[in-house]
Amino acid sequence: MSRFVVGYALAPKKQQSFIQDSLVNLAKERGIDLVRIDTDKPLIDQGSFDVVLHKLGGEEWTKQLEKYSRKNPNVLIIDPPEAIERLHNRISMLQAVSELDIPQKNETFGVPKQIVIYDSEALLDPASLEGLKFPVIAKPLVADGSAKSHKMSLLFKRDGLDSLKPPIVLQEFVNHGGVIFKVYVVGDYVKCVKRKSLPDITEEKLRSLEGSLSFSQVSNLTTEERNDDNYCETLHLDDTEMPPESIITDIARGLRQEIRLQLFNFDVIRDSRFGNHYLVIDINYFPGYAKMPSYETVLTDFFCKLRHQKQKQSGGLDKEETPAANPLLGCQKEERKTSCNDGDDGPSSSSSTIEEKNIIQVKGPSTP
Ligand SMILES: Nc1ncnc2c1ncn2[C@@H]1O[C@H](COP(=O)(O)OP(=O)(O)OP(=O)(O)O)[C@@H](O)[C@H]1O
């Protein structure tokens, strides 16, 4: 049986964290070859891929993908650049959450109140901040993965405003017990883990605080820091209850359809004032999957599902013949996996097949 080739085009840091031997070897055992795309050469001149995985961005790269896709309409581009683009702006990113039409019963969800400031003039105009309650977090409007786009300031009062550099989003800070829930999505697989966040700010503390506090990627601790007993103790990470699985799964599935992406994660906080109200504060394309438990298995299963999908599309696989039934395909039984815990166990399982409509290709004249 022919090998299934997954080409990847990633920035060096991403390549280093994501393309680990453990992933490459597991994929290889199951008939999948992970092949680096040389970004110094035109994509069109490089080998034939079944899938192109990418996180590069930029107009030039998008053009290359479109050209490649026109010439090779059966190649799956994971994910379409225009869909990824929506996550590069913190307003359009969270608008996706507001678009979700999910029945809310015991638990509710939304996004924090926020405004966008495009220039310094608007920043100094008290009217533009009307209705916004301090403390607020100032976030760069652009979330393109640059170091700059992760630089945030926590503002306790209006005083700190003049030092900010628009375009920015001012988002109300919501007390949430110092723990965020990071929800990783890989196709139809969903995994929720706990991470360190900013501590709560009491009314009393707020009265004594002045100015602002700068920070960057507070939830991105090293493994050592995360495993540090003292750190877990102070944060009560272990004591923090996970959100009900249903609300996380509903948001994840809804978002996946709304933003038409297969590889992303989103950050959720639980509003301490209510205890059953959840707020989505951030969505990231192709996040640090290596930090997700059993990432090798989850990603390899995902590639297997893509292969199954392609085989079905090209008529190469009998409708009744699932990868589980055919050991030659080397894949494990297809599963819809959702798990929501503090991150130590492997993938959980209950059966369901991949939704074909969620495999999206870059649009081109010859794309079916
Ligand atoms: N509205 C909010 N209320 C309380 N805390 C918040 C809020 N927004 C952000 N935070 C805290 O600030 C951190 C950084 O914010 P955010 O996730 O928006 O930034 P980011 O740089 O895009 O993060 P990532 O590294 O996940 O891409 C969050 O992980 C959380 O700890």
Ligand SMILES: O=P(O)(O)O[C@H]1[C@H](OP(=O)(O)O)[C@@H](OP(=O)(O)O)[C@@H](O)[C@@H](O)[C@@H]1OP(=O)(O)O
């Ligand atoms: O890998 P990259 O450099 O892309 O960094 C991503 C980072 O993964 P890493 O921890 O492996 O660095 C992610 O962490 P987790 O949410 O998974 O914790 C998250 O911070 C993304 O926002 C980052 O993407 P960016 O927004 O900067 O493009």
Ligand SMILES: [Mg+2]
């Ligand atoms: Mg975040």
Ligand SMILES: [Mg+2]
């Ligand atoms: Mg982010």
